[in-house]
Amino acid sequence: MKLIYSIFGILLTGMLTTALAQQKETPKKNASNKVIVAYVTSWGKTLPDPKLVTHINYAFGHVNKTFDGVTIENEGRLKDIVALKSKYPQLKVLLSIGGWKSGRFSEMAASDENRGKFVDDCQRIVKTFNLDGIDIDWEYPTSSEAGISSSPDDTKNYTLLMSQIRNKIGKKKLLTLASVSNAKYIDFKAITPIVDFVNVMTYDMGTPPNHHAGLYHSQYTKDISVDEGVTAHLNAGIPANKLVLGIPFYGHGKGDIAWYIDYKDIVKLSGYTKKWDDVAKAPYLVNDAGEFVLTYETPQSIAVKCTYLLEKGMLGAMYWDYTADTEDGELRKAVYSGVYKK
Template sequence: FDDFNGQFCNQGKYPLVNAVKNALKGSGGFNPAPVIPTFRPTFRPSPNTPIFIRPTRPTQFTNRPIFTQPTIRSSSTTKAINIIDEREFTERPRPSTSKKLVVCYHTNWAQYRVGQAKFLPENIDPFLCDMIIYSFAKLEGDRLEPFEWNDLSTSWSKGMYERTMALKNQNPNLKILIAVGGWNAGSGPFSSMVKSNVLRKNFVQNSLKFVRDNKFDGLDLDWEYPGSREGSSPSDKFLFTQLVMELKNAYRPFNLLLTAAVGAGYETISNGYEIDKISKHLDYVNLMSYDLHGSWESFLGHNAPLYPRRNESPDQAKLNVEWAVNYWLSQGCPKEKLLV
């Protein structure tokens, strides 16, 4: 989504992301231009609002509505099993509200693009982002596993993980996380894992070993979505909270980061997240405020609208960045943790 080679726009490398970064971190401060929407907005970006950037996925990853979910069946499984007491955990100090973050996802399928669109770890500017999230690893039972054949290094070649970690040689302050899941991974593998106390606890320990062995700074959970899509059940909303709490308890002694990519649509949120609880244990909450409209609809809509249009129905008026941000904040997510 950007001119990473600096060959097309005549504005140097990464003109788009650099514009965002300069607006956030420039010496003149962040003074957003006035916005004149069709209604009176209740939210404005502020100097303390972090910016979160996810790359556009290939067509097979994006051709779906994130806001329509299957009807939730009544079930006796809606009560979570053996939910641990939050008082057992000490909350990590919240990130400083003065820190402005640029967080970028790097997708491991970008290596297969052709021509000048081919994108490798060496194409990443190590000073462009404060945090890079490598996407994706896969969930195999109770194990975190590499997805691509060349993620890991061998005796004859450096793997994508090692090549990405090499960016720290130039910027030691750079944080690099590994993401697990994604749209194509579905909800089923996560649901099967969290329902079993044994599998869930095994995953916590296995993921900790995977993160440390591969020198990542933490884990990003990209379960799309708890309590929604085929293979998931209503109880997953509570079991996701359980998973987050157990992961953070295991990661905290090693000062590892734990983040989650979360939905922006009302049904997705309502079915999947105990916002106030998971926000206590996540270092950052990555709001997927895109794909709010698309080819699955019979009308035209912006992919990531900031505000609703005047003629939208009540349900449609929730499909915008402003509504999603305000809802997450109103339900207990600290603003300094919410990344857009």
């Protein structure tokens, strides 16, 4: 009998040990180390609320005309944003270099001399403006889709560039990037050990009558869904805990609605009917004729996306852009509540 109890005790102990190990391995869905990254533009007027974000990407800096340094839009506004750190020391502020139609990356990265000078200037800017790091938004290596120059060597040179920036600014500073939703153009296996995290631009994936940021694939998905974009990045070699989910604070319309429209203007629209695609988990508007005329985000769709990213073990959420929200912060509060489950 003692032998039976002894065996039972060993088995029970083993089961408890295994259960405890599994609990430790399961990521906390509302862990305090989650990030909320807000892109804040140089042309905006309001200062962001540091209580609702962890990181601010200041948009934008650009490769200069001589391909060997960085120019910054509205340096005064960048200084005002960095000044928020005096009251909120945990806030991280990065300069985002690039953006749609921001060129000269290909020429800069192709030259050892120019690339070295550009990297040196990144370090100078980090020190001069008391920044916490650099965010590279090169859209997109090897592609001239944005109307900028490109080269077949861009992907290789991108890796060299990121490696040199990391070595120059050091491990204590942040190095991040913006990535197109389909995970193309970049050698992620090469840069994953170098970067802190990847902001996935899981938006602009369609225009009416399709969603531009639908979470799952539905009849209104033109190319890929948000979930398919995340899967593409995971398959490219980035661990979930280095992925940040992009959320648009704007929509795309057609007909009488502007092709690009901020959420703060969307809420003022009248004469349209709100619809919900329960497959894609995405809202949209239709006109009197029943036509799909606007794809956008709401607090409801953001809540679903935040639950998704937590369940996936992703690092957090990112949004473009802060000032597109309503004055009372309807969407940014939804992101905050969703990521931290407040």
